Amino acid sequence: MTEGTVLIVDDARADVRLYQAFLEAAGIDAGACHDGRSALSALERRLPQVLLLDLHLPDMTGIDILKNLEQYPHQCHVIVITADDEVRTAVSAMQAGAFDYLTKPISRDRLIVTVRNALNHSRLSHLVSRLAGDTERDQYHGMVGSAPSMQVVYQTIESAAQSKAAVFITGESGTGKELCARALHMAGNRQQQPFVAINCAALPSDLLESELFGHVKGAFTGANQNREGAAQRAHGGSLFLDEITELDIELQAKLLRFLQTQEVQSLGSNQVQRVDVRVICASNRDPWQAVRDGRLREDLYYRLMVIPIELPPLRERQEDIVALAYHFLGDLAEEEGKQFNDIAPDACALLKSYHWPGNVRQLENLLRRIIVLHEGTVIAATIIPAMLQGPQQSLARTEPKHEPASNGCVQREWLPAVHHAEIRPLRDVERDAIESAIAHCEGNISQAAKLLGINASTIHRKRKHWDNVND
Numbered sequence: 001m002t003e004g005t006v007l008i009v010d011d012a013r014a015d016v017r018l019y020q021a022f023l024e025a026a027g028i029d030a031g032a033c034h035d036g037r038s039a040l041s042a043l044e045r046r047l048p049q050v051l052l053l054d055l056h057l058p059d060m061t062g063i064d065i066l067k068n069l070e071q072y073p074h075q076c077h078v079i080v081i082t083a084d085d086e087v088r089t090a091v092s093a094m095q096a097g098a099f100d101y102l103t104k105p106i107s108r109d110r111l112i113v114t115v116r117n118a119l120n121h122s123r124l125s126h127l128v129s130r131l132a133g134d135t136e137r138d139q140y141h142g143m144v145g146s147a148p149s150m151q152v153v154y155q156t157i158e159s160a161a162q163s164k165a166a167v168f169i170t171g172e173s174g175t176g177k178e179l180c181a182r183a184l185h186m187a188g189n190r191q192q193q194p195f196v197a198i199n200c201a202a203l204p205s206d207l208l209e210s211e212l213f214g215h216v217k218g219a220f221t222g223a224n225q226n227r228e229g230a231a232q233r234a235h236g237g238s239l240f241l242d243e244i245t246e247l248d249i250e251l252q253a254k255l256l257r258f259l260q261t262q263e264v265q266s267l268g269s270n271q272v273q274r275v276d277v278r279v280i281c282a283s284n285r286d287p288w289q290a291v292r293d294g295r296l297r298e299d300l301y302y303r304l305m306v307i308p309i310e311l312p313p314l315r316e317r318q319e320d321i322v323a324l325a326y327h328f329l330g331d332l333a334e335e336e337g338k339q340f341n342d343i344a345p346d347a348c349a350l351l352k353s354y355h356w357p358g359n360v361r362q363l364e365n366l367l368r369r370i371i372v373l374h375e376g377t378v379i380a381a382t383i384i385p386a387m388l389q390g391p392q393q394s395l396a397r398t399e400p401k402h403e404p405a406s407n408g409c410v411q412r413e414w415l416p417a418v419h420h421a422e423i424r425p426l427r428d429v430e431r432d433a434i435e436s437a438i439a440h441c442e443g444n445i446s447q448a449a450k451l452l453g454i455n456a457s458t459i460h461r462k463r464k465h466w467d468n469v470n471d
Contacts, residue, residue: 003026003027003028003116003119004028004029004049004050004115004119004122004123005028005029005031005046005048005049005050006023006028006029006030006031006048006049006050006051006052006115006119007030007031007032007033007039007042007043007048007050007051007052008020008030008031008032008033008052009032009033009034009036009039009051009052009053009054009057009062009065010032010034010052010053010054010057010081011034011035011054011056011057011058012054013034015104016032016034019052019106019111020032022108022111022112023111023112023115026112026116028112028115028116028119030052031048034058035057035058035059036057036058036059036060036061036064036065037059037060039053039057039065040065040068043065043068043069043076047076048076049076049077049118049119049122049123050076050077050078050079050099050115050118050119050122051065051069051076051077051078051079052079052081052115053065053066053078053079053080053081053098054080054081054082055080055081055082055089055090055093062080062093063092063093063096066078066080066093066096066097066098067096069097070097075122076122077099077118077119077121077122078093078097078098078099079098079099079100079101079102079114079115079118080093080094080098080100080101080102081101081102081103081104081106082101082102082103082104083103083104088302090103090306091302091305091306094165094306094307095308099118099121099159099163100114100117100118100163100164100165101165101306102114114164117162117163117164117189118162120162120189121159121161121162121163124162136151137151137154138323140153140154140157140183141157141182141183141186141187142179142182142183142186143176143179143180143183144320144323144324144327145317145320145323145324146319146320146323147312147316147317147319147320149312149316149317150312150317150320153180153309153310153311153312156307156309157180157183157184157187157309158187160184160307160309161184161187161188161189162188162189163188163307164278165306165307166259166278166279166280166281166303166304166305166306166307167181167184167279167280167281167306167307167308167309168244168281168282168283168287168304168305168306168307168308168309169181169280169281169282169283169308169309169310169311170282170283170284170285170286170287170308170309170310170311171282171284171310171311171312171313172284172311172313172359173284173358173359173361173447173450174314174358174359174360174361174362175311175312175313175314175359175360176311176359176360176361177242177282177284177311178197178240178242178282180282180309180311181195181197181238181240181280181282182195182240184238184280184309185237185238185240185278185280188238188278190236190237190238190278193234193235193236193237193238194233194234194235194236194237194238195234195237195238195240196230196233196234196237196238196239196240197240197242198211198212198230198239198240198241198242199242199243199446200241200242200243200244200246200247201242201243201246201445201446201449201450201455201456201457202243202445202446202456203456203457203460204457204460204461205247205248205250205251205457208247208248208251209251209254209267210227210229210267211229211230212229212230212231212251212255213229213231213232213254213258213264213265213266213267214226214227214228214229214231214232214264214266214267215227215229215266215267215268215269216266216267216268216269217268226266228266229264229266231258231264231275231277232264232266232273232275234275234277235275235276235277236276236277237277237278238277238278238279238280239277239278239279239280240280240281240282241255241279241280241281241282242281242282242283243282243283243284243446244281244282244283244287244296244304245283245285245287245290245295245296246283246295246446246455246456247296249294249295249297252296252297252300253297255300256297256299256300256303259279259300259303259304260303262274262275262276262277263275279304281304284450287301287304287305288301313356313359314356314359314360314362314363315355315356318352321351321352321356321363322343322348322351322352324360324363324364325343325348325351325363325367326343328363328364328367328368329341329342329343329367329371329379332364332367332368332371333371336368336371336372338371338372338375339375339376339377340370340371340376340377340378340379341377341378342377342378342379343378343379344378344379344380344381346380346381347379347380347381347384349381350381350384351363351384366384367379370383370384430462431462431466433452434448434452434459434462434463437449437451437452438459445459445460
């Protein structure tokens with residue numbers, strides 16, 4: 001009994017014979033077509049579970065065949081075949097609905113693993129579809145929400161989970177990008193392996209390379225022992241690179257090479273180590289705008305933007321606000337040893353009316369403050385306004401009035417103002433602005449840096465300087 005059915009569509013006959021031999025030796029039935037017209041005819045007669053599709057055919061493109069598959073009610077998982085220097089074309093194919101891609105030359109092991117992943121996902125998709133029908137989900141691997149925009153997110157994660165293709169998660173700060181990355185990891189076949197996360201904006205660039213790729217003893221001052229980097233620690237699992245658009249341009253070149261080769265060379269070492277990781281990245285910036293601004297390499301963009309996932313801001317899924325509040329209420333009350341177990345209707349209405357510029361993270365922090373500072377079993381509206389007093393109170397009823405900063409972040413009114421009557425040295429004003437921003441962001445230096453329009457490494461450097469001056 002075969003594991004599944006595969007149709008290979010490629011005009012390179014020698015390659016097709018080799019792929020068929022590899023697959024049939026692994027117990028996978030593999031048919032073949034050598035042009036687009038015969039492939040379309042074969043698909044009309046019988047839809048395989050997996051289509052191994054070369055993008056360059058004598059009579060049409062592989063993208064044409066991909067689009068033709070949309071007419072069939074049952075899903076056929078497509079793995080596109082492309083040359084090593086055609087990453088942009090592969091990205092277009094993934095966006096058109098391909099499950100994964102392979103670059104020539106294709107090794108036996110890589111071919112079989114990729115095809116088996118697609119076959120397993122095909123079987124799982126049919127099983128889920130049969131059991132769940134059209135039922136919408138209100139939770140998915142720790143993510144909470146039943147809004148239509150979240151259903152799209154869940155479906156994308158489910159479709160991409162078994163693939164090794166890079167995923168780029170975008171969304172405003174506080175929308176849950178790391179939670180989405182973890183859901184992607186848990187939904188796939190790497191869930192028993194490590195999930196390693198790095199915030200590219202939280203570390204100075206001179207330390208980030210070591211954090212990412214590791215170092216050997218003596219590689220630099222303070223390197224007293226060998227240390228594995230995140231790429232090595234994530235072997236077999238997933239590597240999550242948060243705020244990827246903040247990564248130093250020079251380090252982006254090294255990351256690109258790592259993505260191309262899956263090889264790691266630690267700082268100070270001549271040894272190359274091969275690893276197997278699934279790369280997931282995220283940014284609260286528009287990635288293409290970051291390319292135009294010179295903050296993100298275009299070739300790296302195309303390597304990472306294979307499967308895009310955009311998380312909606314909380315204000316655009318108002319129906320999820322109360323569900324999220326109850327989700328946080330149960331966990332936080334237990335964590336803080338409090339008795340809160342319900343939210344009054346007028347309190348729910350107030351929560352739904354707020355603009356939530358900090359998104360889900362802000363809602364969670366608000367619930368935590370209420371639970372920590374109050375006693376009782378029901379959260380009433382009378383204790384919520386006090387928690388919303390402050391620089392963003394005006395956002396509770398109206399759209400925020402702000403001017404966009406040059407980096408796309410919002411300029412907040414809470415930044416300290418300088419009056420003519422109290423002229424102060426610029427260095428003091430700068431320090432106050434930075435410390436106020438950090439306090440406002442509850443110690444999150446990455447978020448504070450974005451609001452100020454500077455790099456997080458700048459804040460680290462300046463704070464280190466201030467500490468040395470004080471010493």
